[in-house]
Amino acid sequence: MIKTLRKQAYAVPMAAFIGLSATSMVQAADLTISVQNLTQGITFTPFLVAAHDDATKLYQVGMPASLSLQMMAEGGSIDALAADVMAAGGEVITNPHQNVLKPSESVAAFDFDTGSNTHLSITSMLLPTNDAFAGLNAWQIPTEAGTYVMHLNAYDAGTEANNELVVPGAGAPGALGIPADPTGMTGTGGTGVAMADTNTNIHIHRGALGDDDAMAGKSDLDNTVHRWLNPVLKVTVVVK
């Protein structure tokens, strides 16, 4: 009992100290963020923008995706990822563009007071793909004021075979297919490109294949429209 009390007594000044240092860091983590789609034919689902501590990660390249990340990468749903971040004490902004981000569009600059959180993550799914996503992964927020520009690559979540067949609504984990085509330029009648992922961990996406037959072929994607080269997003963070 005494031990516990001691612990508490010890914990109070510690908390006060952390609270103090957190207050002094608020200004350093006062951000203005903008995001631009660099591609000609890829649309991005609503973004999750998250601030968190250094122990939290939305994903790790080379490791299997979490179920939450899988839901985002396969279906564009960021609810579970956002809940994970908040459960870990982080802050989130969901869907700052209030829509999908079409080719070449920009998410208008928005403010993000990240409080005492030290790291920033941004992620979104690429459409039309099976499970491609782009991400800024646990970027340590600089303490020095300035404008920081980053170019983001596309990753393969490794959770769904890249069969490149459009199956409207197939966004839930386990539902095979590209869930939506905002471009309106996909075809039908494909027989399927890949039947499985060789690398089932998160890795740099090899790109879409597509074909030139809108009614047949292996893919429902158009090889002159739905391919991309990295980077796919430009993120600008102003640290005030």
Next chain:
Amino acid sequence: MQSIKRILTMTAAVVVLASCGSDDKATVMPEPMTPEPVTYSFEVTVQNLTNNQPLSPVTVLSHAMDVSLWQLGQSASMGVEYTAEAGDNTMLISDNTNFDNASSEGLLMPGNTATLMLTTDDENNYLSIISMLVNTNDAFTGLVQYDLSQLAVGDVKSMLLPVYDAGTEGNSELAATLPGPVTGGEGFNEMRDDVDFVSRHSGVVTSDDGLTQSALDESHRFEALVAKVTIERTN
């Protein structure tokens, strides 16, 4: 005694001042002078890093801060369209309020380098570069609004340049639409049958990778970075 010391000190000061000047007319009142325009010199070297995409005459321009040859997500200017579809920079150079410009001669073949001299002044210290990948519909590489004022004499800066799509011509890869040596097809066409905004390029597909109608083969493919620029301030 004190005043003599003072005079001596003052004389010494005048001598020091006079010896600082480049001439000895220290007593002549300087006329209000127009400062001679200060210019700076740069050597810009561009290397073609593709496998089989010659670059159209590489164009380098110096200009004011507010000049932007192109902007991602925005419609390309006619000057950029001409350059990206036909490799013809005539309009771009005459269109833009550049302070100085230089272009390389003929095609810059894969692996080769072109070195160009460029002058800037205090009002025009931004660099832009543009060149077409000629075996494509409207792919180009380049650099926009690079701030040269950050370079001191002797400084050298190198960067890899990405490939952009002008968005002014659909990427059909049809022989008749490719002006490069592969087919010698049409260059500029004023019709804009594509998305009409500048973006990063997604690469050529080619007949070897599933675009049956393409006049290109696998050798013409490229990745996101297609050229290297080295900028040296020489004066």
